[in-house]
Amino acid sequence: MKDRPINRPSLDELVKGIDQSNRMMLSRAITIIESKLASDQELGAQLLDEIIPKTGKSIRIGITGVPGVGKSTFIEAFGTYLTTIGKKVTVLTIDPSSTMTKGSILGDKTRMNELSKNPNAFIRPSPSGSSLGGVAQKTRETILLCEAAGYDVIIVETVGVGQSETAVKGMVDFFLLLMLAGGGDELQGIKRGIMEMADALVINKAEGDNIKPSKTAKKDYQNALHLLPAHAGDWTVPVGLCSALEKTGIEEVWNTVMDYQKVTTENGYFQSNRQQQNLKWMHEVIKFQLEQSFYQDPKKKELVRNLEERVAAGELSVRHAVQKLFT
Numbered sequence: 001m002k003d004r005p006i007n008r009p010s011l012d013e014l015v016k017g018i019d020q021s022n023r024m025m026l027s028r029a030i031t032i033i034e035s036k037l038a039s040d041q042e043l044g045a046q047l048l049d050e051i052i053p054k055t056g057k058s059i060r061i062g063i064t065g066v067p068g069v070g071k072s073t074f075i076e077a078f079g080t081y082l083t084t085i086g087k088k089v090t091v092l093t094i095d096p097s098s099t100m101t102k103g104s105i106l107g108d109k110t111r112m113n114e115l116s117k118n119p120n121a122f123i124r125p126s127p128s129g130s131s132l133g134g135v136a137q138k139t140r141e142t143i144l145l146c147e148a149a150g151y152d153v154i155i156v157e158t159v160g161v162g163q164s165e166t167a168v169k170g171m172v173d174f175f176l177l178l179m180l181a182g183g184g185d186e187l188q189g190i191k192r193g194i195m196e197m198a199d200a201l202v203i204n205k206a207e208g209d210n211i212k213p214s215k216t217a218k219k220d221y222q223n224a225l226h227l228l229p230a231h232a233g234d235w236t237v238p239v240g241l242c243s244a245l246e247k248t249g250i251e252e253v254w255n256t257v258m259d260y261q262k263v264t265t266e267n268g269y270f271q272s273n274r275q276q277q278n279l280k281w282m283h284e285v286i287k288f289q290l291e292q293s294f295y296q297d298p299k300k301k302e303l304v305r306n307l308e309e310r311v312a313a314g315e316l317s318v319r320h321a322v323q324k325l326f327t
C-alpha cells in the first residue's frame with residue numbers, strides 16, 4: 001500500500017484497539033472509513049470484515065426535529081441519563097448542510113458539552129461529503145465500528161428538514177421526532193412524511209407555563225397520528241412530553257424505546273427491518289459503484305460528451321443517446 005499515510009495504524013492495531021474500546025483507535029478507524037484514499041478504503045474494508053461479527057448488538061436511535069426544538073439539549077440529557085444506567089452511548093450526526101458547505105449546523109461538538117466529556121459517551125460530528133448518499137454510507141459504517149467497540153446505544157441526530165430523515169430512518173431501529181407545543185405542523189416545518197416515519201413523538205420544553213399547551217399539543221398529535229397509516233411493526237406510536245432543560249420525561253423516552261424493542265423483537269419486525277435496511281444499503285452501494293465506474297471510464301466520458309452535443313442540438317433523442325452508451 002504505497003499511498004498509505006505514514007501515521008496510519010495497522011489493521012491489527014485497529015482491530016485490537018476497537019476490541020478494547022479504545023476511543024482514540026475508534027476515532028482513527030472512523031477517519032479511515034471516511035477517507036477517499038484508495039489505501040484507506042482498502043484498509044477500511046478489511047477492518048469492517050474483521051469487526052462485522054461483533055456488530056449489531058446496539059439499539060440504534062434516530063432523532064430529528066426542526067432547528068431550535070432542543071435536539072442537542074435533549075441528547076445531552078438523554079445520553080447522560082443512559083450513561084447513569086450503565087450504557088455506553090455514541091452520538092453521530094447527519095447534517096445535510098455538510099454536503100453543501102464546509103461548515104455544518106449540527107456537527108458542532110460544543111453543542112453537547114457535558115456529554116462530550118463523559119467517558120462513556122462518544123460524539124462524532126457529521127462526515128463531510130459530496131452527496132447525502134456518501135455521508136449516509138460512512139455513517140452506517142461508523143455505526144458498525146461503534147458497535148464493535150462496545151457502544152450499546154447509537155444515537156443518530158439529524159435536522160428536520162427533509163431528505164436526511166429518510167437516510168437516517170434507513171439506518172436506525174427507532175426514530176424519534178421532537179416537537180414543540182404551539183404552532184401547527186406547518187409552522188414547525190415538519191412534513192407529514194416525517195411524522196409517518198416516527199416511532200415516537202416527544203414534545204419538548206414541556207415545563208412551567210408550557211405544560212398545559214404541551215398537553216393540548218399531545219392530544220392534537222395523537223389525533224393526527226390516527227389518520228396516518230398503521231405502523232409496519234404493529235406498534236402504536238406514542239406521544240410523550242419532556243423538558244430537556246429540566247431533565248424531565250427523559251427516562252420515559254428510554255422506556256418507550258425499550259418497549260418498542262420488546263414488542264418488535266417479539267413480532268419479528270425488529271430483525272426484518274434491519275435485514276431490509278441492509279439489503280437496501282447494498283443496492284445503494286451497487287448503484288453508487290456502477291455510476292462511479294461508468295463515469296470514470298475515459299471512453300465513456302468521451303462518448304457522453306459527443307452525445308451531449310447531439311442531444312443538446314436536438315439531433316438525437318435522449319433514449320437513443322443512452323442506448324448508444326450501452327451497446
Ligand code: GDP
Binds near residue numbers: 072207244
Ligand atoms: P437544536 O437546534 O434542536 O439542537 O436545539 P438546542 O438544543 O440547541 O436548543 C435550542 C434552544 O432551546 C436553546 O436555547 C436551549 O437552551 C433551549 N431548550 C432546549 N430544550 C429546552 C427545554 O426543554 N426547555 C426550554 N425552556 N428550553 C429548551
